Amino acid sequence: MSIGQGCSRTADRVSLTHRAWVEVDLEAIRHNIATIRRLLKPSTQLMSVVKADGYGHGAVAVARTALSAGASWLAVATVEEGISLRMAGIEAPILLFGPVICTEEIDALAEHRLQPTVCSLDQARRFSEAGLGPIPIHLKVDTGMSRLGVSWHEAQDLLSAIRVLPDVSVVSLYSHLATADAVDPTTAMEQFTRFAKLVDTLQRQGRRPPLVHLANSAATLTFPDTHFDLVRIGLAQYGLYPSSHLQAVVALRPALALKAKIVFVKTVPPGTGVSYGHTFRTARRTRLATVSIGYGDGISRALSNGIDFLVRGRRARQVGTITMDQCLIDITDVPEASDGDVATLLGQDGGERISIAEWAARLETIPYEILTALSPRLPRIFCQA
Ligand SMILES: *Cc1c(COP(=O)(O)O)cnc(C)c1O
Numbered sequence: 001m002s003i004g005q006g007c008s009r010t011a012d013r014v015s016l017t018h019r020a021w022v023e024v025d026l027e028a029i030r031h032n033i034a035t036i037r038r039l040l041k042p043s044t045q046l047m048s049v050v051k052a053d054g055y056g057h058g059a060v061a062v063a064r065t066a067l068s069a070g071a072s073w074l075a076v077a078t079v080e081e082g083i084s085l086r087m088a089g090i091e092a093p094i095l096l097f098g099p100v101i102c103t104e105e106i107d108a109l110a111e112h113r114l115q116p117t118v119c120s121l122d123q124a125r126r127f128s129e130a131g132l133g134p135i136p137i138h139l140k141v142d143t144g145m146s147r148l149g150v151s152w153h154e155a156q157d158l159l160s161a162i163r164v165l166p167d168v169s170v171v172s173l174y175s176h177l178a179t180a181d182a183v184d185p186t187t188a189m190e191q192f193t194r195f196a197k198l199v200d201t202l203q204r205q206g207r208r209p210p211l212v213h214l215a216n217s218a219a220t221l222t223f224p225d226t227h228f229d230l231v232r233i234g235l236a237q238y239g240l241y242p243s244s245h246l247q248a249v250v251a252l253r254p255a256l257a258l259k260a261k262i263v264f265v266k267t268v269p270p271g272t273g274v275s276y277g278h279t280f281r282t283a284r285r286t287r288l289a290t291v292s293i294g295y296g297d298g299i300s301r302a303l304s305n306g307i308d309f310l311v312r313g314r315r316a317r318q319v320g321t322i323t324m325d326q327c328l329i330d331i332t333d334v335p336e337a338s339d340g341d342v343a344t345l346l347g348q349d350g351g352e353r354i355s356i357a358e359w360a361a362r363l364e365t366i367p368y369e370i371l372t373a374l375s376p377r378l379p380r381i382f383c384q385a
Helices: 026-037 051-055 059-069 079-087 103-111 121-129 155-163 186-204 217-222 244-248 356-363 367-373
Strands: 020-025 045-049 073-076 094-096 114-118 135-142 168-174 211-213 230-233 256-268 286-291 308-311 314-319 327-330 342-349 352-354 380-383
Touching: 020 026, 026 045, 026 059, 026 230, 026 380, 045 059, 051 059, 051 079, 051 367, 059 073, 059 079, 073 079, 079 094, 079 103, 079 114, 103 114, 103 121, 114 121, 121 135, 121 155, 121 168, 135 155, 155 168, 155 186, 168 186, 211 230, 217 230, 217 244, 308 352, 314 352, 356 367
Parallel strands: 020 380, 045 073, 045 230, 073 094, 094 114, 114 135, 135 168, 168 211
Antiparallel strands: 020 256, 256 286, 256 342, 286 327, 308 314, 308 342, 314 327, 342 352
16 A cells, blocks of 8 residues: 555655655545545535644645545634635635634624534624624534533524524534544444434424534544534544544545754764753764754654654654754664755655654644644645645
């Protein structure tokens, strides 16, 4: 399998001024969307979730790729994120996950045809009273996440109250799962049951909104019953798994690689203290390479002395404290490495690969946080096949 090798020739395209960068393999995203689509009924729509700059991959490029690969909806978290998609000329319907509460945001949202999430009558009234023409709204129901949404007990009453308001129309009813990535399905099934009952009731009453949706990536991969009319796909389209047990379900291709240049190489004697605080001391005569990336680029300082980089297809240990703009690796065992070489922090080089899951385990966090921490200082370089 050629997992994650799509960007093999991009090194040629990296400008000489780039000291560190993110490579995004759009072909991998296309593959992932197509792979996920095959798990869905033909009538089920796919919403590409591109909040937080497309989980750090670049929202506009991801959105365009996803739409051309079979997604029909986009989702963002903020009005600004939605506007930047519209500014790029993207015409697909865009759902805004976050609540919108101030008037300026409502004006901007209507102007740019972003479709808001509504959790209360009060919020719905604000859109109605803005008098900006019929605004399509998405009613969010809390079935157990306890974050946003009207409680599932009160959803029917809220729907009735919103129905009589002018200038708003409920185009979807949705909820979000708190534990879809867990091995134990009990809690997710409980949320599913609450949601499905509500949908059934509305259906019998003839007032089921046109779209009903519940599944995120994890639920899409594991609970086909949760697919309803549309699935909201974030992490999986980027080729990553919300949890490692989901790897068995489909073969996704990670789209993102993180690379930086070696800018200086020197040999130091045994016993040499390395970087701030001398948290590493050489045990042998060591070839040290300075790599031009640091925590100012969004790689956590907590990874210091705990990860490998790939150089010329081999692993080289990162040593000493990671600094703001630079860090060090031990290339004693990669004797042909020299300054100007590209070091791969995440992604593939030759037969070796370093996964985001490896970093996530090290940092006791989830891939989502690692991706969205990658700083805007890192240029995003896109490659098609
Ligand atoms: C972020 C988000 C998603 C996507 O979640 P993934 O686990 O990345 O697929 C779906 N729905 C809502 C409401 C979200 O906030």
